[in-house]
Each structure stands twice: as C-alpha cells, then as structure tokens.
Amino acid sequence: MSDLVYARVQSHFARLKLNRLPDCLDPIAEEATKRQATYIEFLDHLLSAEIAARLERDIAMKTKLAHFPVIKTLDGFDFAFQPSIDERQIRELATLRFVNHGENLLLLGPPGTGKTHLAIALGMLAISQGVSVYFLTVADLLDIVHRDAKEDRLGHRLQAFCRPKLFILDEMGYFPLDRLAAQFLFQLVSRRYQKTSLIITSNKSYGEWGEIFADQVLASAILDRVLHHSTTINIRGQSYRLREKRQAGIFHDLTLPGKEE
Ligand code: ADP
Ligand code: MG
Numbered sequence: 001m002s003d004l005v006y007a008r009v010q011s012h013f014a015r016l017k018l019n020r021l022p023d024c025l026d027p028i029a030e031e032a033t034k035r036q037a038t039y040i041e042f043l044d045h046l047l048s049a050e051i052a053a054r055l056e057r058d059i060a061m062k063t064k065l066a067h068f069p070v071i072k073t074l075d076g077f078d079f080a081f082q083p084s085i086d087e088r089q090i091r092e093l094a095t096l097r098f099v100n101h102g103e104n105l106l107l108l109g110p111p112g113t114g115k116t117h118l119a120i121a122l123g124m125l126a127i128s129q130g131v132s133v134y135f136l137t138v139a140d141l142l143d144i145v146h147r148d149a150k151e152d153r154l155g156h157r158l159q160a161f162c163r164p165k166l167f168i169l170d171e172m173g174y175f176p177l178d179r180l181a182a183q184f185l186f187q188l189v190s191r192r193y194q195k196t197s198l199i200i201t202s203n204k205s206y207g208e209w210g211e212i213f214a215d216q217v218l219a220s221a222i223l224d225r226v227l228h229h230s231t232t233i234n235i236r237g238q239s240y241r242l243r244e245k246r247q248a249g250i251f252h253d254l255t256l257p258g259k260e261e
Contacts, residue, residue: 009025010022010025013025018050019050019053020049020050020052020053020054021046021049021050024046024049024050025046028042028045028046028049029042031045032045058130059127059128062127062130062131062132062133063124063127065132065133065134066123066127066132066133066134066135066164067134067135067136068120068123068124068135069116069120069135069137070120071120071124072116072117072118072120072121072124073121073124074090074094074118074121074122074125076117076121077090077114077117077118077121078240081237081238081240081243082113082114082235082237082238082240083237084109084234084235084236084237085114085118085233085235085237086233089231089233090118090233093105093122093231094121094122094125096122096125096126096129096131098197098231099126099131099165099166099197101229102192102194102195102196102197102229103197103229103230103231104197104198104199104200104226104227104229104230104231105119105122105197105198105199105200105230105231105232105233106199106200106201106202106226106227106230106231106232106233107119107199107200107201107202107233107235108201108202108203108204108205108206108232108233108234108235109203109233109234109235109236109237110203110235110236110237110239111203111239111241112238112239112240112241112242113235113236113237113238113239113240114235114240115170115201115202115203115235116170116171116201118233119135119168119170119199119201120135120168122166122199123135123166123168123199126165126166131165131166132163132164132165132166133164133165133166133167133168134161134163134164134166134167134168135168135170136161136167136168136169136170137169137170137171138169138170138171138172138173138174138175138177139171139174139175141169141181141184141185142175142177142178142181144157145157145180145181145184146180146181149180154184157184158184158187158188158191161188162188162191162192162196164196165196165197166196166197166198166199167188167192167196167197167198167199168198168199168200168201169198169199169200169201170200170201171201171202171203172200172201172202172204172209172212173202173203173204173208173209173212174203175212176211176212176213176214177212177213177214178214179214179215179218182213182214182215182218182219182222183218185218185222186218186221186222189222189225189226190225193225193228194228194229198226200226206223206227209223
C-alpha cells in the first residue's frame with residue numbers, strides 16, 4: 001500500500017467518523033496478510049472493530065446517564081441465598097421482553113434482600129441492549145420535585161423523566177410522599193403508562209402503599225396504572241447485608257422493620 005493510499009484511507013476514516021479504525025487498521029491488515037484472509041473477511045474484521053468500539057462507548061455513556069449508585073450484575077447475584085426468588089422468572093425478565101412491551105416490574109421485600117441489586121442488574125442489561133435507563137431513589141425524587149417546584153421547572157422535569165425507556169424508582173416506602181410529589185409521580189406514571197417501563201422497589205406491600213402517600217385516591221390511581229401490565233416479585237428472606245454479621249454470630253434472629261417473614 002503506497003503512503004498516499006494509506007494517508008487517504010486514514011482521511012476517509014476521519015471524514016466518516018470511524019474513530020476506532022485509525023488504530024486498528026495496521027494490526028488488522030497484518031493479521032489478514034498472515035492468515036491470507038479474503039478482502040471481505042478483512043473488511044468484516046475492520047467494521048466489527050468499529051462497531052464494537054461504538055457499542056462500548058454507547059454503553060459507557062448510557063451507564064453514566066443512568067446515575068446508578070453502584071454497578072451490579074445478574075452474574076453477581078447469589079440466587080441460592082434468596083430461595084424465595086425464582087431464578088427462572090428473573091432470567092425471563094433479563095430477556096427484557098417486559099421493557100420492549102412497556103410493562104412494569106415491582107420488586108417488593110424487606111431491606112437487604114437484593115431489590116436494588118436486581119433493579120440495577122436489569123438496568124445494566126437493558127443498557128447493553130441499547131435501552132436508555134434512569135435510576136432515582138424516592139428520597140432524591142422528593143428533593144428534585146420540591147426544588148423544581150420553587151424554580152417553576154416541574155413540567156420540564158416531567159418531560160425529561162418520560163424520555164428514558166426504563167425508569168427505576170428505588171426505595172418506595174422509606175419516605176412519605178407529600179401531595180406535590182404524589183401528584184408528580186401520578187403524572188409520570190400516567191405519561192409513561194403502556195409506552196415505557198418502570199421498575200419500582202419497595203419494602204412495603206401494596207396494602208401499605210396508602211400510608212406512603214398523603215393522598216389515598218392518588219395512591220390507588222398510581223398503583224392501578226403501575227400494576228395494569230406488570231410483574232411483581234415478592235422477596236421473602238434474610239438480609240444479605242447482615243449475612244456476614246449473622247455468620248460471625250453477631251446477630252442471631254434479627255427482626256427488621258418491614259421484614260415480611
Ligand atoms: P435492598 O435494595 O433489597 O435493600 P440491596 O439490593 O441493596 O438490597 O442489597 C444489599 C447488598 O447486598 C448489596 O450490596 C447487594 O449487592 C447485596 N446482595 C443482596 N442480595 C444478594 C444476593 N442474593 N447475592 C449477592 N449479593 C446480594
Ligand atoms: Mg435498596
């Protein structure tokens with residue numbers, strides 16, 4: 001390959017914004033020569049490198065935008081520890097059919113039983129399939145709603161929260177939702193209804209949701225929409241957080257508030 005052609009190929013890469021290829025061209029061309037690859041095989045190898053790099057960039061960007069507090073994976077989840085969880089059901093959810101159909105998922109159970117872990121792990125899987133995800137705790141939702149109301153930005157926020165295909169609302173039940181927050185959540189749930197997915201985690205059963213909301217009517221209107229096309233996973237079991245402490249004999253039979261056993 002003459003220097004002139006080589007320089008032109010590099011400038012084509014730049015014009016076509018094939019940003020991974022300038023670094024890949026030499027090793028892939030050498031490899032193709034060594035293996036006596038066909039032109040098509042060489043091209044396939046080159047384009048695959050660009051696509052892999054773009055996918056990686058997209059995942060990194062979407063992960064940043066999702067605002068996960070930590071990264072968790074399904075592989076890191078010990079199903080043997082939590083026998084009330086049906087692994088097959090989680091694997092079915094991991095196909096993300098529910099996200100593609102705009103359905104919701106509710107993960108209910110006592111603290112430390114892996115609700116947030118599973119929500120984030122499913123969120124990460126969604127991102128790996130190109131789905132936009134946003135993670136928010138109810139405590140942060142309350143802060144945001146009250147700040148935005150003062151700045152007259154609630155409408156704008158609602159629009160922004162309707163955009164991600166999968167919205168994860170974590171820790172429903174630890175803080176009461178006042179009227180403003182409940183109204184905002186109702187609008188969010190109504191706008192997203194049947195179009196985009198919600199994962200909600202809660203330490204409270206549905207019967208107790210009325211206590212979380214200042215307004216019973218809003219609570220049942222929200223639940224009605226959330227539950228219409230949804231799957232509920234009821235986790236009953238021990239806190240994973242306290243497992244090591246229990247193993248060390250510090251706690252024997254710890255009864256936690258909200259524990260459903
Ligand atoms: P919850 O949201 O139900 O309160 P988390 O999902 O935050 O609980 O779990 C608490 C901690 O224990 C996290 O670090 C999580 O990764 C871990 N954990 C919980 N359950 C499991 C499990 N079955 N396998 C592995 N790690 C777990
Ligand atoms: Mg949690």
